[in-house]
Amino acid sequence: MAETPLRTVPDLTGMLIHAGHVLETQLTAALAEIGLTPRMQCVLVYALEEERTQIQLAELAYLDKTTMVGTVDALEKAGLAERKPSETDRRARIIAVTPAGAKAAADGQEVVDRVHGEALAALAASQRGPFADALAELVGGPLATPVEAQPVRRPRRRT
Known part of the structure; x- marks a missing residue:
């Protein structure tokens, strides 16, 4: 049997995927308690920032x-947003947040902040800021944009 290759750096992909998955499941469960999903929360927050199309x-x-x-x-369906014509481009349709949606987004942000705060609380207080800063630096720099990659295909068999 072949020997397992020796890692020379930590498995960032594995750790980030695992941490992201666990955090997403925790967030999904917490937001479900107020009738939202992470996707709904995300769309509400971005739609509140400025007029945006779907x-x-x-x-x-x-x-x-x-x-x-x-x-x-x-x-x-939940009465939290509606599709409307854009005020700046009548050909475009925007997602407008209703007053109930704005309240839901605010409540949802409290849940998101609580879940993220609980995750960070697992670190020593002195590690929280540097960890978040380092992650933001990675996401804003070398991990900002995915590369275009094609899945590897097997060549077709000739018959």
Whole structure:
């Protein structure tokens, strides 16, 4: 049997994927208690910042078109947002947050802050700031933009 290769640096991919998954499940459970999903919360917050189209919101929230449509449908059904013509471009439709949606976004932000605060509380107080700063530096720098990558395909077999 071949020998396992020796790691020379920590497995950042594995650790970040695992931590992200666990944090997302915790956040999903906490937001569900107030009737939101992380996607709904994200869309509400970005839509409150400024007038944005569904496509713009999808890009900011890292949602594909189908998921975005379902998320906005759920927000509309709950009375938290509505699709409206843009005030600056009548051809475009924006996602407008209702007063109930603004309240839900504020409540949701409290939940998000609590969940993130609980995660950071696992670190010593002196480590929290430097950890968040280092992560922000990675996300804003070398990990800011995904590279375009094609899945490796097997060559077709000739028959």
